[in-house]
Amino acid sequence: MSSPLAQGLLGERVSARQLIAVLDDHDLIGLRDGTPVLGEGGYLAESPWSFNGKTDFIELALITDVLRMLMPASDATAPEVSSYSLKHTAEWFLRPHCSYVSNGRLIWAAAALGLRLAAPDEAGSNLLVGVSERGHDYVRRMVSPGGSRPQADHYRPAGFTHLQTALAKATAGESATARWVQPTPVDQTAPFHDWLIRQVDRDDIISDLASDYAAGIRLSHHRIAHTPDELLAIFHEISHSPEAYDSVVSAIAEWMRTVPSAAPVRTERTGGDAHGHEGWGAGAGTIERVEYRCPCGDGEIIEEHDNVPGFREHDVRLDCDRCRVEWRFVDGRDVRNWGLEPVVGRVTV
Template identity: 50%
Template sequence: MASSRNNSDRASQQDARAWSALTGTKYTASLRQVESPFAQGFLGDRFSVRTLVGVLDDHPVVGSHGGPPVLGDNGMWDTTPWRFGTKKDLVEMALVVEALRLFTPATEADAAVHSYRLKHTVEKLLAPHCNYVTNGRLIWAAAALGLPLVETETPGPNLLVGISEAEHDYVRQLVDGSTPPTAHHHRPAALDHLEESLARCAAGTPVAPRWVRPAPVVVATPFHDWLIAQADRNDRVGDIARDYVGGIEYNIQSICASGGDFLEELVASWPSANAYDAAVHTIAEWFMASPDADPVRPKFVSRSSDDVSGWGAGAGDMEKVTFLCPCGDGEVVEEHDNVPGFREHSVNLWCDRCRGEWDFAPGRSVRDWGLIPLASVPQP
């Protein structure tokens, strides 16, 4: 244990010396920043200042390789000296590193997040703990993390950074506050941990153990995959698909694994009658393309039961389970006579409109019912 602590102390001292040599900050002031609770790593190990300093010379994109500096506070090819001198320079760099760790890395070919836009996102995300991030320091932190950095089509101070564009756009939408996301499929997995850790640090309370990125879990989304493949069609299914894709991109539409998920979201948003009709037509096509897909199960509303003394065979209850109908204006009602000697069960669709558009899927029990569009049922 003592050896581990000594190694940790030695690493901190080496980092403090490296920062002191680069910035002209006194060693003791540098060491205080290295040992700050904000610089110990929330989403990974404490970042190495020596690595940070090293990329300014040897990184393939931002490194000087023994020549004049390539990167400065304003970004690429900035010839003015770095503006160091505050008591928080290193701590703020550590926080920028943590903000970038939030996002899933992308490949160099998929690098599309503009560094200047990203630096504004990081500023707003880290406020009030770090109120200003320069374009150059954002690029510098990305280089130290090993994220892909790609030059833009027009050479200048900015680079494209290899992180998930969808996750970045979600966080940008969140921190801007103007149109907060209502769907969260692109929310970075570590965002809650980062926000909680920053708040705990600021309050001087112990921070939770470092976050560990979970192994990717592949979730089947057959309806989603089918629907986005229809977006090039020039008909009402194509219109529905394009609206769906746009909603996914702008975080106002959740990913729908099934036709039932899609219909529930649509009804909850109070669509026009035309939009609902187009959705039913789309779901009917989905069932024709995927006849083994699970039928639609609308939203659960309530469950009630009344005790019954029975008629000689023992007591039981009368159970009623209510769901919304597909269009949302009526109900699907299960009724269960759970009295010994009787035990009758039924399910009914109480909506004139839906009875003309939907039917119960064949071969399923009363409690396992589901609905399919009549238009998807082969006609004799």
């Protein structure tokens, strides 16, 4: 019980008294007519507990930390993550500190932590545990051998990095990290993302895009697009069909018509350079070229700045035949603050 690993890495240490009380009094897994209903193998399993008297409390404390990291699911959401799946996730996350996590110990730790438990419709030794399904999927994919790693972190649990760091330090014999403080949730508004998600039920190319986008968010294949700029960047980062670009431009065009105050599109910078110029008698200066990806990705947006005294010129142009037809620069903006908007009339059914 004095081990640094048993002191609670993401919260207060679970007490032995609390663990024992759960096996006696819990509504679902507590004693039933004086008979235990939880064993090493899980709920209503006949396998007896296998205690070694040395590492049992440490293992239960660590399993509790993993479950605490996953955070409880919303009260409006019924428990849906299988204890059997969770036990494997805990094993992978906690190696080498736990070489094996039993189904029964996972359920025991969840009950001690106060997580909601439910028996599935089908009979068996597994229970459903009320942790975040999306958070669990993220962690499982991050730690499972040979798993498909998530490409975005919007479902990463808040304590994930701290717990990994604390365990790594313990493995290396270093002192424990400072006690973790649960960050205050920040409600980030994403009106473009919210609008795009709402287009799923339409019957046009924008609804197809919205469905694919929503699936990518759900599976952590890509990040959330807070703005049209980010949607274009995501489009260039993932595999897509030749027709997908048309739906992206159509969605951005409709968004800008729906929200006239929406900021124009800026694409990511891809390169550029600057060099000195001796000038033409009025003093030396620089000539600067800045390159950005064009919206379709096959050309460039080029800023050029002639900063030579007496010949100061600034220009920006779309060096892409397709984008010159489908996009235009927003009027009234200086060269360095250029912005694009789609040509009106892009939405098709």
